[in-house]
Amino acid sequence: QVQLVESGGGSVQAGGSLGLSCAVFGYTYSTHYMAWFRQAPGKGREGVAVIDLDGRSRYEDSVKGRFTISQDNAKNTLYLQMNSLKPEDSAMYYCALGPWVGVRWFDSNAYKYWGQGTQVTVSS
Numbered sequence: 156q157v158q159l160v161e162s163g164g165g166s167v168q169a170g171g172s173l174g175l176s177c178a179v180f181g182y183t184y185s186t187h188y189m190a191w192f193r194q195a196p197g198k199g200r201e202g203v204a205v206i207d208l209d210g211r212s213r214y215e216d217s218v219k220g221r222f223t224i225s226q227d228n229a230k231n232t233l234y235l236q237m238n239s240l241k242p243e244d245s246a247m248y249y250c251a252l253g254p255w256v257g258v259r260w261f262d263s264n265a266y267k268y269w270g271q272g273t274q275v276t277v278s279s
Contacts, residue, residue: 160271161250161272175248189250195247203215205224218244
């Protein structure tokens with residue numbers, strides 16, 4: 156059984172930084188795409204950043220230059236470092252995992268496994 160366990164998040168003032176982690180258990184595929192999504196109240200789930208097994212990453216435009224996605228394949232852990240946070244970054248953040256997403260990097264339906272979510276709140 157595949158499990159994704161997120162940690163980190165919390166509350167911070169605008170301009171501050173937070174880091175998220177996502178530990179993966181039980182995943183046996185030989186390839187993967189891992190991503191961070193977020194969902195604010197009343198809004199749809201939005202892809203933020205994605206990384207593949209080889210370390211190639213993509214970012215949603217609003218977080219480019221502020222967020223960094225990374226992974227430690229030996230530790231089966233995904234990270235998201237968030238700097239220069241803005242109030243509009245406030246949301247529940249989810250990690251997601253799938254063996255193959257093609258070009259659907261930010262399509263939530265392309266990912267098979269999900270974490271439980273961790274809250275990020277940025278105050279102005």
